[in-house]
Amino acid sequence: MEAMAKVTINDRTVEVPSGTSVMDAIFHAGYDVPLFCAEKHLSPIGACRMCLVRTGSPRKGPDGQFILENGQPKIFWMPKLSAACITAVSDGMVIDTLSDEVKHAQSGMVELTLFNHPLDCPTCDKGGACELQDRSYEYGLVEKFYQPDPLELPLYTRFEMTRRHVDKHHALSPFIVLDRERCIHCKRCVRYFEEIPGDEVLDFIERGVHTFINSEEAGLPSNFTGNIVDICPVGALLDQTARFRARNWEYDSTETTSMDDACGAAITVDARSGLLERIRAAERREVNEVWISDAARFGHEWVNENRVRSPLVRKEGRLVEASWEEALEAIRKGLQGVARTDIGVYLGGHASLEEGLAAFELAQALSTPHRDFQGRTAYPVTVFSPASFDDLLDAEFVLVLGDPAEEAPTLHLRLSEYSRGLKPAGKLNHGTPFADLNIKERMPRLTDKLALFSVYPANTAKWAGASAVHAPGAEVALLSALLGQGEAPAGLEQPVAWVKGRLAASQRVVLVLGAGVLNQPEAATRARQLADRLGAKVMCMTPAANARGLEALGLFPGKGGAGWTETGPKAVYFAYLPQEAQLRAASFRILHLTHRHPLADRYADVVLPGQTAYEKRGHTLNLEGRVLPLEPAGINNGEADGAVAALGLIAEAAGVKAPFRLVRQATRWLHEKLKLPAVMERWMPKATGWAASESDVTQGPLYLRPTMWRQEQLVGAVARAVEVRLEMSPETARAQGLADGYRVELDTPRGVEKLEVRVVPGLPNGFMYLPALGAWAGRRVEARILVGGEA
Amino acid sequence: MGFFDDKQDWLREVFAQYPDTPQGRRAALMPMLRRVQQDEGWISPERQEEIASILGTTATEVAGVMSFYSYYQALPTGRYHIQVCATLSCAIGGADELWDELVQELGILRGEVTPDGLFSIQKVECLGSCHTAPVVQINDEPYVECVTKARLHALLQGLREGKRLEEIVLPGKAGHVVHNRGEEVGA
DSSP: OOOEEEEEETTEEEEEETTOBHHHHHHHTTOOOOOSSOOTTSOOOOOSOTTEEEEEEEOBOTTSSBOEETTEEOEEEOSSOEEGGGOBOOTTOEEESSSHHHHHHHHHHHHHHHHTOOOOGGGOTTTTSOHHHHHHHHHSOOHHHHOSSTTSOOOOOSOOOOOOOOOOSEESSSSEEEOTTTOOOOOHHHHHHHHTTOOOOOEEESOGGGOEEEOSSTTOOOTTTTHHHHHOSSTTEEEGGGTTSOOGGGOEEEEEEOOSSTTOOEEEEEEETTEEEEEEEOOBTTTTBTOOOHHHHHTTTTTTTTBOOSOEEEETTEEEEOOHHHHHHHHHHHHTTOOGGGEEEEEOTTOOHHHHHHHHHHHHHHTOSOEEETTOOSSOSTTSOBOOHHHHHHOSEEEEESOHHHHSHHHHHHHHHHHTTOOOOOOBTTBSOSSOTTOOTTOOOOGGGEEEEESSOOGGGGGOSEEEEOOTTTHHHHHHHHHTSSOOOTTOHHHHHHHHHHHHHOSSEEEEEOHHHHTOHHHHHHHHHHHHHHTOEEEEOOSSTTHHHHHHTTOSOOTTOOOTTSOOOSEEEESSOOOHHHHHHOSEEEEEESBOOHHHHHHOSEEEEOOOGGGOOEEEEOTTOBEEEEOOOSOOOTTOOOHHHHHHHHHHHHTOOOSOSSHHHHHHHHHHHSOOOOTTSBOOOOOOSOOOOSTTOOOOSEEEEOOSSOGGGOSHHHHHHOOOEEEEOHHHHHHHTOOTTOEEEEEETTEEEEEEEEEOTTSOTTOEEEEOOSTTTTOEEOOEEEEEEOO | OOTTTTOHHHHHHHHHTSOSSHHHHHTTHHHHHHHHHHHHSSOOHHHHHHHHHHHTSOHHHHHHHHHHSTTSOSSOOOSEEEEEEOSHHHHHTTHHHHHHHHHHHHOOOTTOOOTTSOEEEEEESOOSOGGGOSOEEETTSOOBOSOOHHHHHHHHHHHHTTOOGGGOOOSSOOSOOOGGGTOOOOO
16 A cells, blocks of 8 residues: 555645655645646656745654644744645645745746747747746736736836847757747756657757757757657747647647557647648557657648549549549449459558458458458567556566667657656546656666667667667577577677576566567567567567557458468559559559559559548557547548448449448447457457468568658658668678669669668678668568669 | 777776766766866867767767856867956956957957967856956966956966966956055956
8 A cells, every 4th residue: 555645735635645746736636836847757857946835744843742733733834935846745744825925936937937038929839838828827927916006007027128039940850940039948858858768869058048958969860859849838849840830729639549650659630721730749648648759740741732532533544533433333343354252452551440340341241362451560460468558667577679769669768668667657636747756867777677689770779788789580590599499699699698587587578579570470489489488478569550450350361362562363452552563463453542643543443532540530459459549630631531431332343242331330340249348448359360471571681671750751841851771781882882872773572762872880781771661661672773873 | 080099098097986877977077078178178069979979978968068167168269268257246346348358459259269379268157256356267277366457468468478377477466456445446
């Protein structure tokens, strides 16, 4: 039983766990206290002095008894006000937040904070959602304190000096712009970078009144920079991708789930006039807390442009706009003479559970084995018993094979929490504590609890007691060695020995598997053996956001069926843009796309307008197996519809009965027949009848390294920030006759790509590395350099 | 070549003074900055990068610590770096006028070095010698106190002649000076 402290706030007495901050006790009791520098999941530091309150405690006399006054314990008030965020409660404490003394101090702090703050709220993007605005209204100077004479005009400040003028519109990166005049030095962003992603790329420079925020690292090299925009209490740090688009109250905000990776972070999608303008993090304390990756936040500019808004049907060799009825006719005609078992159904990796169910049921009705989803890994992930993020924080040892910061960014942030030895944040009446005194600045990282092996240098390795970069394909030998079935690969003897010792000594182990392992059935089998032996729970960082859910529904190739990278069926439905060879091999192609693309213009017989993940309604499963909601944002997408409707159309055209035509019906089916639990609960069925072929796993020299960015996101600011280069070690470059900066044309299964070579010392020899930018993450493919030479 | 490449023994000695933890390692930041500042007169961005990579931190962190202290220079300095105290007592004693005189005399501003490489100037916060305001400090040397225009010119002249600071004879007397006795202090 946790020790509790009885605290009286003004007139209310509440019990809170000992160690709670005075600030959280005040919120817990239902009173308010102003704050700027405290923030959920960050260390409280008492920098802004905004939360000053009066505290007092009873005191014991020399006889060990409370000193009494009128029969009650006498309250000894502290001689000065204290900052509520860094003061811990004690039993019997009395807190006063309403007296004139407190109000006076708080309004004085508002006055001081506003002293150098520009009054450009009408042109500030934060206006309307600004903590400084709110606190100034609620706690700022009121006539009550500073009106010397009732007949005089109210006096709002005692200072009449020129404001400090410093740098405005300072671009920290392509995504973030800093206005130094607006900064109130709360240190939230500086603390965030050290504590949450562990990339210390922002700091206070100078001191006193000259203090400003700056970075020496060009372009803030971190995958998690955007969160500082959310936590900035003023308009000092702003999102460049959403700047000057709308006032905060004009946005149509929708809280949904990010389908950018398998973690299922909560996001708020802000649309205005039918256009997606901004994405912010939403709070989901079990999953992403309040943080999201830059890919989830800034990778939205592609959504609005060049959309397919109505069905397109090929007439006289050209795609022309048509109605859904005409599309149905075209599909009916196209499917004539095609055997039902020769129809392929392929969904995108961010399809909802409802869409997955529709695809599976249609494939069953057609009895076709050709069904799959983009980004399915060669080894099933549903065979692993998933760990939740709470399991992760509770683990004694975590073994990572992969690169969490790129493959499952939220997981990297939760590992940061894990490496600081923090437990899930407590829950009070107001939710997550604002000033959790368990969190401190610069907490030592507990490196003996984590090991990381990856094929490319991984950011998370900085918290690992043992880490190594190994060649792609070495995972099999590595896992065999951990199982005690063989020698460790050359160069990994030491870390492997250390990990073996730690695994043997630890009770609760969590394995984190990246796409590199999951795409090698041999390695994944060994990972499963290891997990079984240790009783370890597993987190699978799949390239497809809803891989666990779609697999659980049975959406993988049946016997003899073609997988998502293979050719096979005559008539195909793709809810994404497949490889050119797959389109060429089919005779009738239905593409369900959100955007126009030259390949679609060339090959598609019918193009149906599709929804992006921000426009879907339904449910998804994240890598914990947690059911998460998808809500459609107010984005104008014309006649676009999801796969449930499109597959219903195909069912009708093929002459089979579609089990449902509406997402709502599919949701009911999921709940009733498949026992899908409520949102936020976990659903962990195992896939049965796995017959996926392993033929699509090749062993070429090109490793497609997982990235948090996807190909379609590379427009606008993202295109300026993300560099796509063909990377290799100096030795490999020499063997290929290449050097840094050379331009090459590379022939891969994904097509011919023009790339610039970058030589990176320390990479394993014999391999070329290319950012996967999507579903091909973690695969090794054949690649040939067609032409190459100096730039 | 890095600054610390040939100072590995010195580095080992410094690290030995602190705990062998990532935090302890970071504590070596101050002695390393001081060493560079003493030897080179300023800490260039390349040196900041070097220190960051040795300590396993970022150049931003190094710049953050460095810029907090007015002792560490982010721009090249002259042989004699003249630091004029500009906080309250010295300001009342005429530090601003003294600063203007320096700028006039040397023809440089903050961040610049005289063409002969001898002088650079900087305003600093309180040097803690308020009773002898205005105060000027040259490099790491003892303070020059009660600096009048005459004393300042004598000082600069002495330095130009290559004299050591303690050899330079300044007019007037150092020590406590009461303004209303008619003695000129500052401007």
